[in-house]
Amino acid sequence: MNALHILRTGLSTLIPALLGLLLLSTPASSDPADSTAASHSPQSAGRPRWNKVTVELPVSQAQFPPGKGAEISGQCLICHSAGMVLRQPPLTLDEWIGEVNKMRSAFGAPLPSDQVQALAEYLHAINGR
Amino acid sequence: MQTPRFTPLPLSRRRFLSVAVGLGLTGLSGHSRAAEGAYVDFPFANGRRDLVTNFPQKGAMLLLRTRPPLLETPFEVFDQGIFTPNDRFYVRWHLANIPTTIDPASFRLRVYGHVRQTIALSLEELVSDFEPVEIAAVNQCSGNSRGFFSPRVAGGEWANGAMGNARWKGVRLKDVLDRAGIKADALQVRFKGLETGILPQTPDFKKSLDIDHARDGEVMIAYAMNGEPLPLLNGFPLRLVVPGWYATYWVKMLHDIEVLDSPDDNFWTSRAYLIPDTPFANVMPGQQGVKMIPINRMLPRSFFTNIRTGTVFKVGEMKIVRGIAFGGDCGVARVLLSSDAGKSWQLARLGPDLGKYSFRQWSLPLRLTARGSYDLRVKALNTAGSIQPDRANWNGAGFMRSVIESVAVYAV
Numbered sequence: 449m450n451a452l453h454i455l456r457t458g459l460s461t462l463i464p465a466l467l468g469l470l471l472l473s474t475p476a477s478s479d480p481a482d483s484t485a486a487s488h489s490p491q492s493a494g495r496p497r498w499n500k501v502t503v504e505l506p507v508s509q510a511q512f513p514p515g516k517g518a519e520i521s522g523q524c525l526i527c528h529s530a531g532m533v534l535r536q537p538p539l540t541l542d543e544w545i546g547e548v549n550k551m552r553s554a555f556g557a558p559l560p561s562d563q564v565q566a567l568a569e570y571l572h573a574i575n576g577r
Numbered sequence: 578m579q580t581p582r583f584t585p586l587p588l589s590r591r592r593f594l595s596v597a598v599g600l601g602l603t604g605l606s607g608h609s610r611a612a613e614g615a616y617v618d619f620p621f622a623n624g625r626r627d628l629v630t631n632f633p634q635k636g637a638m639l640l641l642r643t644r645p646p647l648l649e650t651p652f653e654v655f656d657q658g659i660f661t662p663n664d665r666f667y668v669r670w671h672l673a674n675i676p677t678t679i680d681p682a683s684f685r686l687r688v689y690g691h692v693r694q695t696i697a698l699s700l701e702e703l704v705s706d707f708e709p710v711e712i713a714a715v716n717q718c719s720g721n722s723r724g725f726f727s728p729r730v731a732g733g734e735w736a737n738g739a740m741g742n743a744r745w746k747g748v749r750l751k752d753v754l755d756r757a758g759i760k761a762d763a764l765q766v767r768f769k770g771l772e773t774g775i776l777p778q779t780p781d782f783k784k785s786l787d788i789d790h791a792r793d794g795e796v797m798i799a800y801a802m803n804g805e806p807l808p809l810l811n812g813f814p815l816r817l818v819v820p821g822w823y824a825t826y827w828v829k830m831l832h833d834i835e836v837l838d839s840p841d842d843n844f845w846t847s848r849a850y851l852i853p854d855t856p857f858a859n860v861m862p863g864q865q866g867v868k869m870i871p872i873n874r875m876l877p878r879s880f881f882t883n884i885r886t887g888t889v890f891k892v893g894e895m896k897i898v899r900g901i902a903f904g905g906d907c908g909v910a911r912v913l914l915s916s917d918a919g920k921s922w923q924l925a926r927l928g929p930d931l932g933k934y935s936f937r938q939w940s941l942p943l944r945l946t947a948r949g950s951y952d953l954r955v956k957a958l959n960t961a962g963s964i965q966p967d968r969a970n971w972n973g974a975g976f977m978r979s980v981i982e983s984v985a986v987y988a989v
Contacts (some may be wrong), residue, residue, distance in 0.1 A: 491664045500679070
């Protein structure tokens with residue numbers, strides 16, 4: 449009785465689901481059972497099939513080079529990886545001061561004002577002109 | 578997470594390959610090859626970019642920043658088809674808190690503010706309740722090609738690959754706004770995605786359009802890109818599509834639409850992404866006192882895709898030169914090619930017209946009749962009469978680059 453009930457319930461949800469799949473004629477994803485396997489199954493010309501998507505983002509391997517003031521550069525890493533800084537064009541000291549101040553005023557970087565100069569000098573030393 | 582396509586190599590081996598592959602690839606156009614450890618050297622300072630394969634739902638991409646991700650499309654992808662594959666489409670995020678799980682069952686798109694009734698639509702409702710529309714459109718970062726600015730400016734140091742062309746499918750923003758019912762004195766519509774800053778004081782990423790633009794029937798909420806759901810890094814499950822406008826307005830992971838009855842003064846609209854109010858947003862370096870306005874419509878551009886600086890032609894042999902062009906905020910009228918550094922121009926043959934906001938392929942058979950070096954140039958004229966200039970435009974934020982593209986080739 450109990451088993452039958454479960455079977456009935458199972459079928460009553462399974463059959464519409466199967467019909468739905470047929471009607472949508474959606475090509476099966478590589479592993480439809482694993483809804484977190486990324487993915488994005490192709491959709492038919494009609495309605496998209498919404499699968500839950502879970503991804504993992506890589507962790508940055510980029511590091512700031514050693515140098516006087518390097519310890520302050522950890523502040524930059526709160527919001528973005530070091531590669532962003534290392535791939536900037538070489539900037540003048542004034543331009544680096546401007547960038548550091550923009551991070552403080554526009555984006556709220558918690559860098560004390562008395563460390564702006566030291567951080568900018570470090571950035572100028574590693575990537576300045 | 579998606580299974581990585583390549584097994585990462587140990588560091589020492591990776592370094593070796595970097596040198597081996599990199600040496601063969603150093604060139605003005607920054608050609609690249611999908612090999613682990615490969616990189617591209619763009620012709621500007623700090624222009625080395627690793628080709629990486631470790632981002633979810635993405636193939637080989639050029640790494641500009643890991644967190645939040647900035648990934649550039651390797652340029653040879655643009656020679657492989659008029660639509661940019663989803664797994665090679667460039668990626669640009671502003672803020673580092675990006676949801677890594679999206680559950681479509683619980684996702685809701687809210688429309689509120691200066692409307693008659695607040696609504697919260699499930700994805701199923703969005704798909705089933707509104708007429709689907711589809712458009713081919715270029716999505717281009719405001720700062721695409723910033724690395725080529727001279728003098729250089731700080732920012733995301735892209736080469737030319739912060740753009741892509743896709744078939745976007747979704748619903749009209751107008752239809753969704755009408756469901757909520759816009760009140761008569763609404764001024765702007767503000768869009769917000771799910772990304773947030775790490776620090777509470779970092780402004781949420783929000784962008785606004787004027788009400789008439791938002792209701793023009795072209796701006797859409799896309800749930801599919803090239804026939805598939807969007808990759809998470811391109812904005813799954815919903816992205817605003819603003820045809821002809823720079824990608825800063827194409828808000829990813831769109832979940833929040835606020836109708837405003839006063840001008841949007843949030844940071845990202847009123848203080849970021851501003852351009853000089855001049856033709857082609859062009860100013861002299863150091864020029865002061867220029868009126869600044871929010872960035873808006875795109876400019877025409879064209880590129881070579883099957884030749885690059887260093888390509889060798891055989892003297893007297895016919896070679897089909899080809900590339901892509903787009904008009905910006907309207908269609909491509911003509912693409913012109915020069916093999917004598919711009920002294921004379923020939924009309925290129927245009928490929929199929931997939932709509933005025935799409936990339937358009939162009940091609941031209943070219944025979945170089947004498948040994949020597951040649952400066953090949955390409956420029957596009959759009960249907961509004963705007964043409965790529967001889968000299969690159971410049972502004973302090975590195976936005977909206979448009980210039981005649983040039984490659985140096987040899988005939989031997």
